[in-house]
Amino acid sequence: MSPGNGAPPLLEVRGLRKHFPLRGGVFQRTHAWVRAVDGVSFDVYPTETLGIVGESGCGKSTLARLILRLIEPDAGTVRFGGEDVRAATPPRMKRLRRDMQLVFQDPYASLNPRLTIEDAVAFSLIVHGTPRAEARDRARALLGRVGLDPRLYGRRYAHELSGGQRQRVNIARALVLDPKLLVLDEPVSALDKSVQAQVLNLLQDLKAERALTYVFISHDLNVIEYVSGRVLVMYLGEVVETGTADALAQSPKHPYTQALFASAPSLDPDHRMERPPLAGDPPNPIDPPSGCRFRTRCAFAMPRCAQAPPTLLAVGARHEVACYLYEAEATVAAPAC
Amino acid sequence: MIAATQGHRLMALLSVRDLSVAFETRDGLVRAVNDVTFSLDAGKVLALLGESGSGKSVTLRAILGLHPAVRTRVSGEVLLKGRDVNRLDEAARERLRGGVVSMVFQEPMTALDPVYTIGEQIVETLVQHRGLDRRGASRRARELLDLVQVPSPERCLASYPHEISGGMRQRAMIAIALACDPELLLADEPTTALDVTVQAQILWLLRDLQQRLGLAVIFVTHDLGVAAEIADAAAVMYAGRIVEQAPIRDLFRRPAHPYTEGLMQATVRRGQKGRALVPIPGAPPNLIALPAGCAFAPRCPRAYDACLATLPSFHPVAAGHAARCHLVA
Numbered sequence: 001m002s003p004g005n006g007a008p009p010l011l012e013v014r015g016l017r018k019h020f021p022l023r024g025g026v027f028q029r030t031h032a033w034v035r036a037v038d039g040v041s042f043d044v045y046p047t048e049t050l051g052i053v054g055e056s057g058c059g060k061s062t063l064a065r066l067i068l069r070l071i072e073p074d075a076g077t078v079r080f081g082g083e084d085v086r087a088a089t090p091p092r093m094k095r096l097r098r099d100m101q102l103v104f105q106d107p108y109a110s111l112n113p114r115l116t117i118e119d120a121v122a123f124s125l126i127v128h129g130t131p132r133a134e135a136r137d138r139a140r141a142l143l144g145r146v147g148l149d150p151r152l153y154g155r156r157y158a159h160e161l162s163g164g165q166r167q168r169v170n171i172a173r174a175l176v177l178d179p180k181l182l183v184l185d186e187p188v189s190a191l192d193k194s195v196q197a198q199v200l201n202l203l204q205d206l207k208a209e210r211a212l213t214y215v216f217i218s219h220d221l222n223v224i225e226y227v228s229g230r231v232l233v234m235y236l237g238e239v240v241e242t243g244t245a246d247a248l249a250q251s252p253k254h255p256y257t258q259a260l261f262a263s264a265p266s267l268d269p270d271h272r273m274e275r276p277p278l279a280g281d282p283p284n285p286i287d288p289p290s291g292c293r294f295r296t297r298c299a300f301a302m303p304r305c306a307q308a309p310p311t312l313l314a315v316g317a318r319h320e321v322a323c324y325l326y327e328a329e330a331t332v333a334a335p336a337c
Numbered sequence: 338m339i340a341a342t343q344g345h346r347l348m349a350l351l352s353v354r355d356l357s358v359a360f361e362t363r364d365g366l367v368r369a370v371n372d373v374t375f376s377l378d379a380g381k382v383l384a385l386l387g388e389s390g391s392g393k394s395v396t397l398r399a400i401l402g403l404h405p406a407v408r409t410r411v412s413g414e415v416l417l418k419g420r421d422v423n424r425l426d427e428a429a430r431e432r433l434r435g436g437v438v439s440m441v442f443q444e445p446m447t448a449l450d451p452v453y454t455i456g457e458q459i460v461e462t463l464v465q466h467r468g469l470d471r472r473g474a475s476r477r478a479r480e481l482l483d484l485v486q487v488p489s490p491e492r493c494l495a496s497y498p499h500e501i502s503g504g505m506r507q508r509a510m511i512a513i514a515l516a517c518d519p520e521l522l523l524a525d526e527p528t529t530a531l532d533v534t535v536q537a538q539i540l541w542l543l544r545d546l547q548q549r550l551g552l553a554v555i556f557v558t559h560d561l562g563v564a565a566e567i568a569d570a571a572a573v574m575y576a577g578r579i580v581e582q583a584p585i586r587d588l589f590r591r592p593a594h595p596y597t598e599g600l601m602q603a604t605v606r607r608g609q610k611g612r613a614l615v616p617i618p619g620a621p622p623n624l625i626a627l628p629a630g631c632a633f634a635p636r637c638p639r640a641y642d643a644c645l646a647t648l649p650s651f652h653p654v655a656a657g658h659a660a661r662c663h664l665v666a
């Protein structure tokens with residue numbers, strides 16, 4: 001669970017950057033860059049869940065696609081089990097693709113409408129060389145495990161299932177190759193609350209059963225706190241704070257993390273929000289503010305916040321924050337993580 | 338607040354009685370809203386709570402008389418200031434929409450016209466419904482943007498919808514909804530598409546406006562937390578029926594219907610780490626083939642014989658609090 005037990009990280013991400021060109025005009029010339037992910041580093045240890053939280057457009061999905069090398073970064077490295085993913089030869093990459101799987105938010109868009117769900121789950125096994133009959137048996141067993149009786153559901157098509165059932169199929173499909181790491185991009189965000197709880201429980205059980213490691217992306221802080229051991233808070237393509245879920249919940253340091261917690265409804269009519277914690281919307285990642293990207297919404301912004309971006313500094317055990325307010329508090333630079 | 342009694346209905350701003358809406362589709366008759374009855378007093382906020390497909394939006398559209406006549410069966414009464422919306426001709430309904438009641442949608446991008454600036458759209462609304470001249474309307478448009486706390490109103494007025502942020506668009510949408518001084522605002526998940534920090538701002542704004550202007554609001558949401566922030570009372574919908582109505586505090590302290598209770602337990606809260614969630618098993622029923630008894634019975638941990646056989650009626654729990662469940666009887 002913790003890096004303290006000596007195991008090396010399963011996933012090491014260093015300095016990842018991805019800027020998307022925005023083209024326009026008659027000649028489709030690039031006239032601006034979307035700075036989707038801008039210098040992100042973190043480690044994920046075997047069997048832990050790293051939660052990634054942030055508002056729409058802060059770069060979460062781009063980061064997920066970079067980790068799986070579905071898109072190529074402009075800079076930075078991803079190491080999986082010590083191996084540089086970018087340098088992997090095609091046969092190695094095929095192996096790595098088995099070990100790292102992605103589960104998407106929209107359970108409908110990500111399923112092939114022309115395959116029965118049994119075939120959809122068996123598909124990647126067949127691609128990886130498993131005989132058809134065996135692949136189907138394993139797919140059916142896995143469907144049963146995620147709560148879909150294969151006798152009832154195996155021959156159905158994706159459009160004949162509810163959102164929650166489709167997400168179960170997606171999870172089965174991601175697990176069929178026995179991966180080590182699952183990157184889950186908003187896996188429960190499209191689901192109703194009652195079904196969300198079913199899927200969260202399933203994910204927790206599967207993780208324990210199969211000693212899986214999760215990178216769990218969500219914009220819902222309650223869900224992130226619930227599932228994660230450690231949390232990464234992103235704002236406009238950058239990491240602004242990282243720490244254990246408990247440390248963040250109990251003493252969030254970055255003004256943005258604090259505002260995120262304070263903005264979540266309390267679920268108690270007697271403790272309503274007295275005033276909105278933040279003003280304004282997140283700025284456009286096309287032209288992020290200079291210096292600290294949060295400064296246009298920060299109540300504590302100082303002149304120097306506009307000049308240079310603050311770097312992540314340790315403020316506690318495995319707790320780091322990128323904000324000038326904590327410079328004095330910062331302890332000796334912790335080893336990269 | 339929500340009153341089931343006849344006498345109270347006379348004073349209510351809105352009184353909905355036995356409202357049913359069904360859609361004729363190729364697969365069969367979709368019974369989207371079934372015998373919905375509630376009323377709302379001036380200046381009060383009612384949350385219409387329920388999961389996706391439970392009939393919240395269809396109910397809201399029926400209040401405005403927005404359902405097209407083709408392949409749609411609407412029955413029951415919607416009394417707005419004593420007048421039945423379903424019996425009015427289209428012109429009279431249009432006057433109601435322009436005056437007494439307006440609507441705010443989840444996705445302002447689809448409700449705003451992409452080819453006109455925000456200013457043009459507000460001015461047009463004011464000219465059409467309020468009979469103001471262009472100059473008066475422009476002045477009022479600016480005031481409205483101040484009212485919804487748009488930081489740079491002039492720039493917003495001159496912008497096209499796609500040029501401003503999601504939060505700003507929702508503010509503009511609210512400004513348009515307020516242009517005709519409505520008494521009743523129908524808000525369909527107005528914060529669902531927004532980020533949490535922006536949602537907090539819009540919720541706070543709506544609450545502030547509601548209090549200052551004495552608006553009555555029906556706030557449709559699937560989010561218990563949002564209902565807790567804004568509502569005086571809530572009506573919980575399941576499979577097209579209201580299954581529980583209560584003052585908001587009662588709903589959270591003493592949910593009486595097993596479905597409401599299930600929702601509360603299934604919702605992930607702060608500080609829940611390490612404890613397993615208690616989901617509601619299964620999924621909502623098919624609205625084409627609703628069961629004879631309680632629609633929640635297949636998922637209800639407390640269901641017994643009577644639940645499958647007969648539809649439970651509303652039973653009072655406390656003042657203003659009632660639930661449609663045999664156990665409450």
Ligand SMILES: Nc1ncnc2c1ncn2[C@@H]1O[C@H](COP(=O)(O)OP(=O)(O)OP(=O)(O)O)[C@@H](O)[C@H]1O
Pocket residue numbers: 020021034035036054055056057058059060061062063219285
């Ligand atoms: N292929 C692309 N071309 C141009 N811009 C892109 C592309 N993919 C993503 N972006 C932009 O990069 C930024 C980050 O996008 P990303 O999808 O990673 O955000 P996110 O954090 O996952 O947001 P959400 O919470 O809405 O899913 C956004 O501004 C997005 O519009």
Ligand SMILES: Nc1ncnc2c1ncn2[C@@H]1O[C@H](COP(=O)(O)OP(=O)(O)O)[C@@H](O)[C@H]1O
Pocket residue numbers: 360362367368369387388389390391392393394395396624
């Ligand atoms: N025009 C229509 N034709 C057929 N079915 C419809 C139509 N509009 C809504 N429905 C169905 O009615 C049910 C209730 O819809 P709605 O009120 O939009 O739910 P929600 O509670 O999510 O707002 C859903 O099953 C929906 O698919």
Ligand code: SF4
Pocket residue numbers: 254255256292293294295296298299300301302305310322323324325
């Ligand atoms: S660095 Fe400055 S602007 Fe950024 S969060 Fe800290 S105080 Fe606010």
Ligand code: SF4
Pocket residue numbers: 594595596631632633634635637638639640641644649661662663664
């Ligand atoms: S009527 Fe029966 S099935 Fe329906 S909610 Fe009550 S106990 Fe459950």
Ligand SMILES: [Mg+2]
Pocket residue numbers: 060061062185
């Ligand atoms: Mg995303």
Ligand SMILES: [Mg+2]
Pocket residue numbers: 393394395525
């Ligand atoms: Mg709806």
